[in-house]
Amino acid sequence: DQQVKQNSPSLSVQEGRISILNCDYTNSMFDYFLWYKKYPAEGPTFLISISSIKDKNEDGRFTVFLNKSAKHLSLHIVPSQPGDSAVYFCAASGDNAGNMLTFGGGTRLMVKP
Amino acid sequence: NAGVTQTPKFQVLKTGQSMTLQCAQDMNHEYMSWYRQDPGMGLRLIHYSVGAGITDQGEVPNGYNVSRSTTEDFPLRLLSAAPSQTSVYFCASSPPGAGNEKLFFGSGTQLSVL
Numbered sequence: 001d002q003q004v005k006q007n008s009p010s011l012s013v014q015e016g017r018i019s020i021l022n023c024d025y026t027n028s029m030f031d032y033f034l035w036y037k038k039y040p041a042e043g044p045t046f047l048i049s050i051s052s053i054k055d056k057n058e059d060g061r062f063t064v065f066l067n068k069s070a071k072h073l074s075l076h077i078v079p080s081q082p083g084d085s086a087v088y089f090c091a092a093s094g095d096n097a098g099n100m101l102t103f104g105g106g107t108r109l110m111v112k113p
Numbered sequence: 114n115a116g117v118t119q120t121p122k123f124q125v126l127k128t129g130q131s132m133t134l135q136c137a138q139d140m141n142h143e144y145m146s147w148y149r150q151d152p153g154m155g156l157r158l159i160h161y162s163v164g165a166g167i168t169d170q171g172e173v174p175n176g177y178n179v180s181r182s183t184t185e186d187f188p189l190r191l192l193s194a195a196p197s198q199t200s201v202y203f204c205a206s207s208p209p210g211a212g213n214e215k216l217f218f219g220s221g222t223q224l225s226v227l
Contacts, residue, residue: 043219089155
């Protein structure tokens with residue numbers, strides 16, 4: 001049973017608008033959450049993270065929100081750009097040691113010019 | 114600086130064949146790991162190593178072997194390939210105690226088992 005789920009396999013957004021990617025988790029032991037971005041024929045690259053002691057973390061156009069009571073996190077991209085078109089993976093861990101990341105199934109974001 | 118290098122990029126095997134997926138990093142990272150990516154399943158950890166001579170199992174280790182004789186290399190061996198092992202395989206590395214953000218991935222090996 002998947003402990004980290006991304007229920008939307010794909011999302012299409014107009015350039016300049018907001019993209020919201022969602023992620024749910026079931027394991028209450030997860031303490032650290034990350035988003036990775038993946039382009040075709042490349043490995044995933046780290047985008048943004050949040051620890052369970054926070055409910056929001058912002059980095060430029062990217063903001064991650066964490067709702068621990070709902071076991072839900074979301075990634076907001078504002079404004080969306082065509083170069084943001086990629087697959088986004090949500091990941092969770094019980095620590096920040098770089099080990100044993102549990103990934104969601106991914107959401108393919110398409111930003112239309 | 115090459116980062117994490119995986120070879121080959123593509124491979125087709127017949128059921129029962131064996132092969133080794135190569136992974137090398139030139140960043141002197143202690144931690145290395147192997148993931149497989151399947152549609153809708155995300156990336157799942159196969160095996161990992163926290164240093165030369167030390168390996169451990171991840172979430173889906175069955176059918177795979179690893180060894181870590183040097184800091185730079187972390188090969189993944191399929192002893193008898195099965196169609197269920199058709200997947201995209203990613204190798205990753207990070208320095209010790211660096212945190213999850215410092216996990217660097219290779220570009221992947223796409224494996225098909227017929």
